[in-house]
Amino acid sequence: MDPGAARWPPAVFAFDLAADRNAGLEAARRQPILLRMKTESPADIEADLHPCTLAARGGGVEPQYGGLVPPIHPAVTYERAADGDYPRGVAYGRDQNPTGRPTERLLAQLEGGVEALLFGSGMAAAAALIDALPHGSRIVAPDRMYWALRRWLDQATGERRIAAVAVPAGDLEALSLALASPTSLVWLETPANPTCEITDISEACRLAHRAGAVVAVDNTLATPVLTQPLRLGADLVLHSATKALNGHSDVVAGALVTARRDELWERIAAARSFRGGILGPFEAWLLLRGLRTLFLRVARSSDSALALALRMLRDPAVTAVFYPGLESHPGHDIACRQMAGGFGGVLSFRVRGGQAAAMAVAARLRVIVRATSLGGVESLIEHRASIEGVGTPVPDDLLRLSVGIEDLEDLWADLDRALAPTRSG
Ligand code: PLP
Numbered sequence: 001m002d003p004g005a006a007r008w009p010p011a012v013f014a015f016d017l018a019a020d021r022n023a024g025l026e027a028a029r030r031q032p033i034l035l036r037m038k039t040e041s042p043a044d045i046e047a048d049l050h051p052c053t054l055a056a057r058g059g060g061v062e063p064q065y066g067g068l069v070p071p072i073h074p075a076v077t078y079e080r081a082a083d084g085d086y087p088r089g090v091a092y093g094r095d096q097n098p099t100g101r102p103t104e105r106l107l108a109q110l111e112g113g114v115e116a117l118l119f120g121s122g123m124a125a126a127a128a129l130i131d132a133l134p135h136g137s138r139i140v141a142p143d144r145m146y147w148a149l150r151r152w153l154d155q156a157t158g159e160r161r162i163a164a165v166a167v168p169a170g171d172l173e174a175l176s177l178a179l180a181s182p183t184s185l186v187w188l189e190t191p192a193n194p195t196c197e198i199t200d201i202s203e204a205c206r207l208a209h210r211a212g213a214v215v216a217v218d219n220t221l222a223t224p225v226l227t228q229p230l231r232l233g234a235d236l237v238l239h240s241a242t243k244a245l246n247g248h249s250d251v252v253a254g255a256l257v258t259a260r261r262d263e264l265w266e267r268i269a270a271a272r273s274f275r276g277g278i279l280g281p282f283e284a285w286l287l288l289r290g291l292r293t294l295f296l297r298v299a300r301s302s303d304s305a306l307a308l309a310l311r312m313l314r315d316p317a318v319t320a321v322f323y324p325g326l327e328s329h330p331g332h333d334i335a336c337r338q339m340a341g342g343f344g345g346v347l348s349f350r351v352r353g354g355q356a357a358a359m360a361v362a363a364r365l366r367v368i369v370r371a372t373s374l375g376g377v378e379s380l381i382e383h384r385a386s387i388e389g390v391g392t393p394v395p396d397d398l399l400r401l402s403v404g405i406e407d408l409e410d411l412w413a414d415l416d417r418a419l420a421p422t423r424s425g
Helices: 017-022 025-030 042-046 051-057 100-111 122-131 147-158 172-178 201-210 263-275 281-291 294-313 332-338 354-364 384-388 408-424
Strands: 012-015 037-040 115-119 138-142 163-167 185-189 214-218 236-240 254-258 318-322 346-351 380-383 398-402
Touching: 037 042, 051 100, 051 294, 100 115, 100 254, 100 281, 115 122, 115 263, 122 147, 122 236, 122 254, 122 263, 138 147, 147 163, 163 172, 172 201, 185 201, 201 214, 254 263, 294 318, 294 346, 294 408, 346 354, 354 380, 354 384, 354 398, 354 408, 380 384, 384 398
Parallel strands: 138 163, 138 185, 185 214, 214 236
Antiparallel strands: 012 037, 115 254, 236 254, 318 346, 346 398, 380 398
16 A cells, blocks of 8 residues: 555645636637536645655645644554554554654655655664575675675674675676576665765666566665666665765664565565664654755755866875766766766765875865765765774775765865865875
């Protein structure tokens, strides 16, 4: 069932003028134009709207009082009818809190999926998916991806719960070879955090499906504004909604979106219910509020990130810039095909002089904040190798920059000042 259907009953009326116009001018001259009232469900109204409009509406007008913002339901438990039934379909707040439903519905719409589930974090969402696979399942995942998930896969492999095999990120030949052995899941992350490798989603899906594997794409960096993996053939999409979806660095959240309600999806939903890895109502409400401005924020961050990447490319203090919007990026052509409207707000660069020089550049910044995370309205910089620790594939002179929505020239002035001593040093 459409998760929004129960909560948002048909309640909006519109005049259906077109039908009367079709009746002909003659008829209209002879009798007063009849304005017929036609009942439209929110799904009818939303059917033709662009994703940006759906996001700005934030789920639409709430039906009870007509509020433009939905209410927060803090209730943990819900009244049963005299016959013992739950006529409103809500019994207990562990996985049935109604506050998250408009958020889940909007996420499913933005990604072009049939259903979405919110989780207490991006890691909880990823773990719910991987744990829903049969014990001992083989997973093929990139060698460059969000480091905590990479390490969790390695740990789960060590414990023999799954068998995770790493292939070079974006390398379809390596993926094809890895798929020679029976595989349950192909994990993709594009652009990859933090080194921005690009994977051709359509082609990876073709290879994976031919081998009988399901494809899940971590779409955290691209966001549904720029890429919709389900439309390119993926089966599931993961988000750390902590990042750009919420966008204000004040919610930790995760989401999965599915292309179809199948057995795997049922197992994921059951796992969330049993384990209780849910998102609280206030966080779900904040996330919906953040989503209303998603398109504006992503467009602004992407534009600024490209401008900064181009300036840094020419900077003598910088030895390499990783950003899919650059023509020199090996995945640029694929990115142009599968990312529409920009290349995202995250870029990384290597600083001349090694780790100490990179740390010194970060230390000199005054506007861009030294902090982990990405996708917020404020720009953040991070020395990734020191947070990822031993065994990280990330070079020790690399800084990851998450570009926010500040004035571009303020950001460049800050970077320019911080890079200056390295240039002359
Ligand atoms: N995926 C990506 C690409 C991430 O960057 C992160 C976190 O940084 C995660 C998943 C995990 O999300 P969370 O921190 O919400 O658990």
